[in-house]
Amino acid sequence: MSPQAAKELQQDPLPSGRPRAFWAVFGVVAAGLLGYSAVGDTFALSNLANFLLYVPMALGLGLLWGYCGVLSFGQAAFFGIAGYVYGLIAGNLVDVAGGTLVAAAGGIVGAALVAAAFGYFVFYGQVSGWIIPLLTLVLSLILETFMAQTAGYQWRIGRVLFGGYNGMTSIPSLRIGPVEFSGPTTAFYLLVVGLSLLAYLGLRSLVGSRYGFILVGTRDDIERTRMLGHNVDFMQVQVFTLAAALAGLSGVLYVSWGNYMNPSNMGLLAATLPVVWAAVGGRESLVAVFLSTVALRALADTLAVRGGEYAFLIMGGLLLGTMLFFPAGIVVSLARAWQRRTQSFGPRASRLAKSEREPGVLK
Amino acid sequence: MSLPYIVNLLYQFADNVAFLLLAALGLMIILGVLDVINLAHGELIMLGGYVTTLAFYRWHLPLAACIVLSVIAVGLFGLLLERTVIRRFYHDKLGALVATWGISLILSQGILIVLGPSLQSVPLPDWTVSYGVYSFGGYRLLLFAVVVLVVVLAWWVFYHTRLGVQTRATMQNADMAQALGIDTRRIYLLTFAAGSALAGLTGALYAPTTTIVPLMGTTFVDVAFITVVVGGGANPIVGALTSATVLSLIATPLSSVLGTFFGRIGLLIAALVIIRFLPRGFSGYLRDLQRRRMAQAAT
Amino acid sequence: MSVGTPPVSGEILLQTTDLTKSFGGIRAVDHLTLTIARGELRCIIGPNGAGKSTLFSLLTGLHRADSGRILFRGEDITRLAPFRRVQKGICEKFQTTRIYRRLTVGQNLLIPRAMRGSENGQLKWALETLGLADEIDRPAGELYHSHQQWLEICLALATEPDLLLLDEPTAGMTPDETALTAQFVVDLNAHGVTVLVVEHDMAFVRYIARQVTVLHYGRIFAEGALAEIESDQDVRRIYLGEE
Numbered sequence: 010m011s012p013q014a015a016k017e018l019q020q021d022p023l024p025s026g027r028p029r030a031f032w033a034v035f036g037v038v039a040a041g042l043l044g045y046s047a048v049g050d051t052f053a054l055s056n057l058a059n060f061l062l063y064v065p066m067a068l069g070l071g072l073l074w075g076y077c078g079v080l081s082f083g084q085a086a087f088f089g090i091a092g093y094v095y096g097l098i099a100g101n102l103v104d105v106a107g108g109t110l111v112a113a114a115g116g117i118v119g120a121a122l123v124a125a126a127f128g129y130f131v132f133y134g135q136v137s138g139w140i141i142p143l144l145t146l147v148l149s150l151i152l153e154t155f156m157a158q159t160a161g162y163q164w165r166i167g168r169v170l171f172g173g174y175n176g177m178t179s180i181p182s183l184r185i186g187p188v189e190f191s192g193p194t195t196a197f198y199l200l201v202v203g204l205s206l207l208a209y210l211g212l213r214s215l216v217g218s219r220y221g222f223i224l225v226g227t228r229d230d231i232e233r234t235r236m237l238g239h240n241v242d243f244m245q246v247q248v249f250t251l252a253a254a255l256a257g258l259s260g261v262l263y264v265s266w267g268n269y270m271n272p273s274n275m276g277l278l279a280a281t282l283p284v285v286w287a288a289v290g291g292r293e294s295l296v297a298v299f300l301s302t303v304a305l306r307a308l309a310d311t312l313a314v315r316g317g318e319y320a321f322l323i324m325g326g327l328l329l330g331t332m333l334f335f336p337a338g339i340v341v342s343l344a345r346a347w348q349r350r351t352q353s354f355g356p357r358a359s360r361l362a363k364s365e366r367e368p369g370v371l372k
Numbered sequence: 373m374s375l376p377y378i379v380n381l382l383y384q385f386a387d388n389v390a391f392l393l394l395a396a397l398g399l400m401i402i403l404g405v406l407d408v409i410n411l412a413h414g415e416l417i418m419l420g421g422y423v424t425t426l427a428f429y430r431w432h433l434p435l436a437a438c439i440v441l442s443v444i445a446v447g448l449f450g451l452l453l454e455r456t457v458i459r460r461f462y463h464d465k466l467g468a469l470v471a472t473w474g475i476s477l478i479l480s481q482g483i484l485i486v487l488g489p490s491l492q493s494v495p496l497p498d499w500t501v502s503y504g505v506y507s508f509g510g511y512r513l514l515l516f517a518v519v520v521l522v523v524v525l526a527w528w529v530f531y532h533t534r535l536g537v538q539t540r541a542t543m544q545n546a547d548m549a550q551a552l553g554i555d556t557r558r559i560y561l562l563t564f565a566a567g568s569a570l571a572g573l574t575g576a577l578y579a580p581t582t583t584i585v586p587l588m589g590t591t592f593v594d595v596a597f598i599t600v601v602v603g604g605g606a607n608p609i610v611g612a613l614t615s616a617t618v619l620s621l622i623a624t625p626l627s628s629v630l631g632t633f634f635g636r637i638g639l640l641i642a643a644l645v646i647i648r649f650l651p652r653g654f655s656g657y658l659r660d661l662q663r664r665r666m667a668q669a670a671t
Numbered sequence: 672m673s674v675g676t677p678p679v680s681g682e683i684l685l686q687t688t689d690l691t692k693s694f695g696g697i698r699a700v701d702h703l704t705l706t707i708a709r710g711e712l713r714c715i716i717g718p719n720g721a722g723k724s725t726l727f728s729l730l731t732g733l734h735r736a737d738s739g740r741i742l743f744r745g746e747d748i749t750r751l752a753p754f755r756r757v758q759k760g761i762c763e764k765f766q767t768t769r770i771y772r773r774l775t776v777g778q779n780l781l782i783p784r785a786m787r788g789s790e791n792g793q794l795k796w797a798l799e800t801l802g803l804a805d806e807i808d809r810p811a812g813e814l815y816h817s818h819q820q821w822l823e824i825c826l827a828l829a830t831e832p833d834l835l836l837l838d839e840p841t842a843g844m845t846p847d848e849t850a851l852t853a854q855f856v857v858d859l860n861a862h863g864v865t866v867l868v869v870e871h872d873m874a875f876v877r878y879i880a881r882q883v884t885v886l887h888y889g890r891i892f893a894e895g896a897l898a899e900i901e902s903d904q905d906v907r908r909i910y911l912g913e914e
Binding site for chain 2: 127129130133134135136137138140143146147148151154155277284288319321324325328330332333
């Protein structure tokens with residue numbers, strides 16, 4: 010059937026239903042984040058920017074796992090690939106105007122290309138669901154091991170050293186004309202707020218579109234969807250690549266923020282984090298993933314004072330607890346409980362009851 | 373090529389096969405029977421290493437006794453894990469994978485907090501065998517012998533005991549097996565415990581050869597995961613044997629020429645190419661082949 | 672009655688030649704040669720394990736044939752990927768109902784890939800006839816069993832197929848629902864959709880079928896008009912006798 014006809018049949022194109030209410034809330038949040046740049050001190054802004062820069066990577070996994078049903082531990086690997094590629098290009102083009110933009114594009118494209126090649130083999134092989142998390146984990150491990158042994162002068166391209174275990178340092182920040190987007194600047198904070206909100210809006214409209222429903226179809230019954238005429242193997246490669254590109258964006262922002270990248274950023278523990286964020290928030294809701302990413306980054310940052318092992322211990326506990334007691338995610342479960350409470354009041358009850366049944370209550 | 377050189381290559385090959393088999397067999401048995409991936413497998417191996425090392429230094433037990441103790445301890449831990457966590461996820465296999473990842477983090481970071489960044493390793497028994505210009509680690513040869521023993525034992529349990537028949541029935545059709553009076557929950561419990569005990573054995577056996585650190589499991593799981601992916605879950609023993617052999621054939625020359633890292637990259641690429649054509653791994657492919665033979669024989 | 676009689680008139684839509692598929696030691700489909708003309712409404716009957724569902728999965732590409740050929744509108748589709756066959760115009764309603772239970776009816780209908788992209792009058796008619804037009808906002812998992820079956824037929828119809836394969840479309844339905852389904856299939860066929868139906872319910876088969884193919888051990892056992900088939904002693908023995 011044609012999309013137009015389908016839209017006629019469907020009264021609610023977006024499951025969240027109330028576009029005016031959505032835009033009002035979104036407007037308040039965006040204004041709050043942007044307005045904070047006028048009042049927050051440099052340290053607070055830089056910290057918040059650091060939390061927010063992981064949002065595109067996490068949202069990419071939310072799309073891939075929550076909407077497409079493909080679990081990947083590869084987001085950190087693509088984050089790292091983009092960061093290193095950015096560093097290589099930016100370090101060599103440091104004197105060229107617009108060099109860092111070329112580097113940013115190169116980093117994101119590099120991550121996307123690796124993902125597309127990897128995705129071709131696993132998705133066109135139509136492998137079982139457990140193979141992708143396993144092989145992406147192996148990819149992370151191997152990349153970490155590789156980068157960790159690239160110490161010394163023989164490991165360099167142009168004037169940039171890989172840096173081995175200590176990582177690549179003195180990576181130039183993004184620069185557009187006279188504006189430099191380095192960690193402690195307001196410009197960087199505004200860039201990160203803008204990009205993370207943009208990533209959210211873009212993905213929200215993607216999952217609300219017909220393509221999004223087809224993705225959900227591949228998640229719920231891949232064979233039925235294939236047998237309704239879709240090249241689902243190719244669609245999965247597309248989504249896997251898009252998720253990797255978003256991780257790449259986060260990687261580029263990260264090196265622009267801190268001017269360094271080291272192997273542990275793409276290693277085993279780093280590979281865990283996007284999965285924890287998506288699972289704990291609720292992988293089928295982009296809002297929940299957004300919120301839990303920022304909250305858990307802040308939590309880890311607080312715990313890191315006592316040592317990284319405590320942060321990872323808590324992350325592991327959260328992950329296990331979520332899977333045992335809130336498989337849909339903590340934020341999503343709380344939202345549902347709240348909806349159930351309010352359901353018994355007023356004329357909106359039936360409407361809420363309806364939206365609760367639908368997947369992705371909070372898009 | 374001289375004879376000693378060939379013997380040396382064979383030794384490297386056997387060493388690789390032993391490592392892959394020990395790292396992957398437990399994981400694969402659990403996958404084959406429960407259809408669950410235990411991402412905490414590496415940490416169970418780590419626990420095996422820790423139990424052996426602690427028992428060796430604190431209780432001054434002989435190495436062999438330490439190894440037996442590790443097998444029992446980690447097997448019991450697996451029993452506990454199945455009871456408390458794994459069995460809640462038999463309806464959601466990817467959920468089990470994520471939950472066990474949480475367990476793996478808790479174990480590795482918990483050990484790091486409680487026991488610190490590293491332990492002193494158990495001294496490696498210095499038996500060596502010389503041939504030509506090469507000398508071979510006697511302990512490594514012993515490892516290979518243990519692997520052969522483990523595989524034979526697993527084969528015997530799987531094909532020649534009542535428990536093995538019940539397990540294979542459960543693998544083929546759990547509902548039917550249950551209807552026929554097989555306690556499938558018990559099969560799952562015992563299988564998970566056996567897979568865990570194998571992890572404990574692996575950690576214990578390799579404890580004298582590596583540094584004992586909380587993240588030591590990761591040096592096993594990357595190759596273990598590749599072995600499992602390439603072997604497939606259709607038949608754990610056949611899958612593990614074929615996969616470990618083929619991957620060692622690839623890794624041995626690559627590592628000896630280009631180094632360990634490129635050996636591992638080669639394994640990952642080999643795995644990607646193999647699953648592109650054999651998405652159910654070697655054991656799935658062999659099963660299909662066997663069915664096709666039966667079909668031809670029937671005509 | 673003869674085996675494998677070609678249809679008397681009309682363009683050939685689907686033709687299988689020596690189609691064979693084995694599972695383990697069993698030949699589910701055995702050198703099957705079948706011809707379907709455009710506009711036909713053909714029932715395929717046969718005892719359990721006769722190879723009916725396997726035939727469908729070979730036609731849709733869910734399983735690869737061991738040997739033999741499938742021609743659709745004169746084109747060899749034997750090795751074509753399943754989704755391409757849907758794009759060519761073959762779609763199946765599976766034996767066990769497979770819809771997207773967590774999505775609403777309307778959202779379900781967004782998923783099938785429509786070939787022509789124009790207004791699909793047929794689908795609109797189908798939704799109204801089957802009472803699904805009023806259920807657009809209801810999650811598919813909350814529909815009655817019969818409505819779930821019908822929704823899957825509508826999903827298949829949304830791909831605008833030339834050849835619709837229905838695998839036991841009335842399984843688990845009440846007699847009234849079966850009658851409605853039968854009338855619907857007849858009307859759909861009158862709209863120009865070629866339909867192949869696998870069904871056990873002989874009341875349903877009597878209602879809709881003009882041509883019937885009897886499969887037995889993966890081969891065509893008999894083929895012809897329903898009346899001839901029902902009076903055939905051999906068919907009664909292998910199949911109808913069981914009812």
